[in-house]
Amino acid sequence: MDVFLFHLMPYPELPENFDDYETSWLTYPRKHFDARKGQQLYKEYLDQLVYAEELGFDGVSVNEHHQTTYGMMPCPDVMAALIVRETKRMTIAIIGNALPLRGHPLRVAEEIAVLDCVSGGRIISGFVRGIGVEYFTFGSDPTRSRERFNEAHDLIIKAWTELEPFEWISKNYRFRYVNVWPRCFQEPHPPIWVPGFGSPETFDWVAKHRYTFMSVYAPTQLQKSWLDGVRAAANRYGYDADPSQLGALFPIHVADTNAEAHAAAEQHISWLFKKGLKHKLEYLYPPGYMSMGGMRAAMTSGLRPFSEYTYQELVDEGFVIAGSPESVREQLLEAQGTLGFGTLATLLQFGDMPNDRARASMELFAQDVMPALKAAAVVAA
């Protein structure tokens, strides 16, 4: 099993009147960001990511979100660049660049190629659509999101693969001279990962291209239905999805005892789900971002707004894994058996978890949990 340290880089300080705001995204005013505090957080978070190499993680993951206290990473390629030069061995997974939100896909092709070249081939390139609310952020048309995503992807892959200049004409993108310098270090380009949230279109697309699907945090049974969706789609394309093609993400907290771990996890996960993920539904689901089928599936999935889950429900349904090293080990091995993933993304700093607690949890995880995961046989579900 490959184990990654995933980070969101939240900005946890909230004003006393935070509850007056309908969301912590899009319209949550930037006056609540203190740049000095921000500088300190960036240092702590980047140091945690770099520390992951020393602790033996296979890699780290950065991501892209905009106009929110949920995460301070609007520019994932810049984040990756900050890590690349401070590390030597581990992989940096950018999951991912939100293609339909970018004005120019060739800028993504160039940035990833630079990172891959500089790092000597340590980049994983994730492609995402961005979440619904981000279509309000950029005025990007949600009804053309998938079409722009598909075209941008096809263009970037061709730009990384073709060795001679070519002309590109598609509905949304027209370029007469495509000739991306530098070339990627990995031939012909970095592996592609695609996080997903249950769209049948995504399962099919990932399976068709044989990319790695990463689920995002959700109840274990729902994650299972997504991974099953990818496996079924792979079968339709005539192959069995290998566990290495399937990834799962969990917020994880490890402490010396179960009681200690749960007390801390409850506090910080509450920030993540009730503050960081405080969404206004109309912003989260702009029309057309989800297809009619995707929307119908979402509305009948039984998934409630994150903020409505109690901590006990989050634990019982497998959203969150917390406990002593022994307990976390067992829970993760059980989840692996149920879900059949071969890549594990661990969110070890979440919500308003302070630096020392996050590092202590990372250390316990690396010393007392990770070796068992790596030693265990990866089981296909």
Place this chain on the structure above:
Amino acid sequence: MQRTVDHTSEQLAVRGIQVNLFRGGSGRPLLFLHGAGGAGVWLPFHGLLAQRFDVLAPDHPGFGLSGELEHIESLDDLVYHYLALLEQLGIDEVDVVGTSLGGWLAAELAVHSPRLVRRLVLLNAVGLDIWEAPVKDLFGMSPEETVAALFADPATAASLFPAEPDLDFIMGLYREKISFARLAWNPYCCNPKLESRLYRVTAKTLVVWGDEDFLVPVVHGERYAERIADARLVTMPGVAHAPFLEDAEATAKLIVDFLEA
């Protein structure tokens, strides 16, 4: 005196798109173009107009009982759709009444084919790009905020929506929202070039505006009346964005008087 006018609902194929057309009354043809909401139903307002005119109230592709948008990707595509529909029905001169999104469409139709439009009525029409007073963002509004923005009296909404909408009803609204977004997401609810093209409209024009329209400020109505050569603006007190729903009788009377004068 009120009398009920029968109406029909017929299915047409317009360049491969299935269109539901409500039609009732007799006299000169009147094309009613609905807004982002309000499709799929023959309204009391239609009935009032049908007492004097041959009222044609089609559902736009992607709305109501019509088929999907298919090759229609923008408002000018929709203009060509209606040119084809009118041609198919053998109508070469028509009074056009459009509300909100349909008002924008009506204005574009009159810009494109001035001689096709005998008289033009715009009800709280979007379409103009007024930087200092843009149309409020309907897409970001909750259902409660939407009702408050559309109607001066929230009770108007109660007659339009079931108290406990089922999944199919919600999916129907979602489908229309997708169609609306496809036509009007960005630039939002406007064609930046429309204002400079309104000189082409030759039809005598009535611009009607609810003076409590929070969504599309009345400056949009003033601008339409200013830029169209033969136009006047009438504001309706105590009415917000949907005069034809909020005060159907008064709105129909304004329109009938204007079209028959």
